[in-house]
Amino acid sequence: MADTDVVRRFNRTYTQRIGALDESFLGLGLPLGLARLVFEVGTSPDGLTALGLRSRLGLDSGHLARQLRSLEERGLVDVRPDPADRRRRVVALTRSGWALRDRLDARSERLAARLVEPLTERQRARLTEALATADLLVRAATVDIRTVDPTEPAAVEAMDSYFAELDRRFPDGFDPGPAEVGDMVAATGGAFVLATSDGGPVASGGIRSLGPEVGEIKRMWVHDEWRGAGLGSRLLRHLEATARDLGHRTVRLDTNRTLTEAIAMYDRAGYRPIERYNDNPYAQAFFEKALDCEVPEGGDKVRRP
Amino acid sequence: MADTDVVRRFNRTYTQRIGALDESFLGLGLPLGLARLVFEVGTSPDGLTALGLRSRLGLDSGHLARQLRSLEERGLVDVRPDPADRRRRVVALTRSGWALRDRLDARSERLAARLVEPLTERQRARLTEALATADLLVRAATVDIRTVDPTEPAAVEAMDSYFAELDRRFPDGFDPGPAEVGDMVAATGGAFVLATSDGGPVASGGIRSLGPEVGEIKRMWVHDEWRGAGLGSRLLRHLEATARDLGHRTVRLDTNRTLTEAIAMYDRAGYRPIERYNDNPYAQAFFEKALDCEVPEGGDKVRRP
DNA sequence: GCCATTCTCTGACTCTAGTCAGAGAACGGC
DNA sequence: GCCGTTCTCTGACTAGAGTCAGAGAATGGC
Structure with a gap:
């Protein structure tokens, strides 16, 4: 059975049976x-x-206005102007709004419980494992990867997470120093790529020019909770494509010896060790890859030179 | 994370991302x-x-009548009386109805493809495996198990499948003989339990009385495609409960040596081998279980005596 | 302070889904 | 052939979701 058949069959099963979870929203x-x-x-x-x-919900403004008023009349929400910008309105639940939400939540919980209840313990464990895997991968598949301005909030958030993680992982901690990503990109004509899911950053990476035809991949980061979903490889491919667009024919990168998963991924993606090419004190491993081979059609596999 | 949290989290992810597959039905x-x-x-x-x-779709008859007429006016379906019973109406797609269906199908296929497309091959394989597992288990969890009249069509279909399978699996084939299930149930005050999914039979089994307090489980069958989903154990539990309701304190069963999975399941469920208690030529293994222990609350595990 | 822009709201709609009561045709058991 | 039952259809509704145009208030850049 082809991949798409599995997805479609599951979709059918799902909308018929678990889809009813949505109806937990009804009946109150x-x-x-x-x-x-x-x-x-x-x-x-x-x-x-x-x-x-x-x-978030993709609603028409008129429609939302009416819905909010209806909720207000029922005493479930408070709608008041945002003090920071009084064109905007801030919606918050009232006490009885929270109570209702709790009931909705309990309902949804009961329905989920009813779904797994008939299964034996063993089957239940298999189901939750399968669903957790599917959840991660579906999220990963629908991540939005694009080149962004490195000063935008989500990008800054991504970099902060990156530095914080390095600081945790490196034996002697990590200090990003004065060179900010934005400066780096602006000064050297590079690019910053951000992957987001539900608006929040989940992975990121930058490219800067080392020379006319040589780019450098910097600061690749993947959110902890998103490891194991192939996001790193996809980001790397995206960065390589970006580098190619910038006119580079080779990309280099350096990394810390402690980041073993990253090193394994670079290896799988066709990167080869080279001599130290900079004086980054945190780097002990240096890699390079030639970009002149086109990515094969439909391309998941990266051809090795 | 509790089982229900996984289900609910997945549900959220799903309705946001794959749920759009349903919208493949729109836009034509x-x-x-x-x-x-x-x-x-x-x-x-x-x-x-x-x-x-x-x-199948849970529609109101008036609503359906109108929808069908609307489809008829668009030239997508033919609605004509069923020759066998002219109160009924038979709905079939016209040529352009089929063409439309093909387009809907292609649309759904494309959307499914777009979902898996960003994943690496490895991730894609993991996803489809997880979805297939989830599909089987969700279907299994929502199977409807109940006591039915053994002469109803779905029950007869189940028995036919059962006999056909025995005939395939036994070295010398199998001949059900003149004693039909219905007769057996009626003559001995037993019961027939049928598990259905989407109206089709997926598992079944019968109980007949061997004596005032002794019941016998007969003809347990689980559809090939539904093996490995814990359906056998659930059916067995249901049969035991039914036997208890019939006043039995012990259940026996016999089986063929070749049905090794079944024997393993009986063992897990607390059945113990006993001496041959009948002259069934197809049976070489005989088991018994005492029913006097109540099934524990919420009970998946069957306590062993 | 002016003006284009942003955000929200109102009014006036349309569409779809779905409910309910009751009529009429066909059927099956007697 | 009669009569209760089954199946479908019609008419008359309601409710919810959503669209669109335009008004009015607040904001920010100049």
């Missing part, structure tokens, strides 16, 4: 749309702006 | 309901009765 006297809103507003303790709600 | 100028109907009618080359459609 609230139409589905309003219940979804309550649930979504409740994901943030301090409330959300109407704009944020609209982008 | 047909509202979702009608598209679903076209798809459903197209699952059977000769068409379906309106009744069948209603039970």
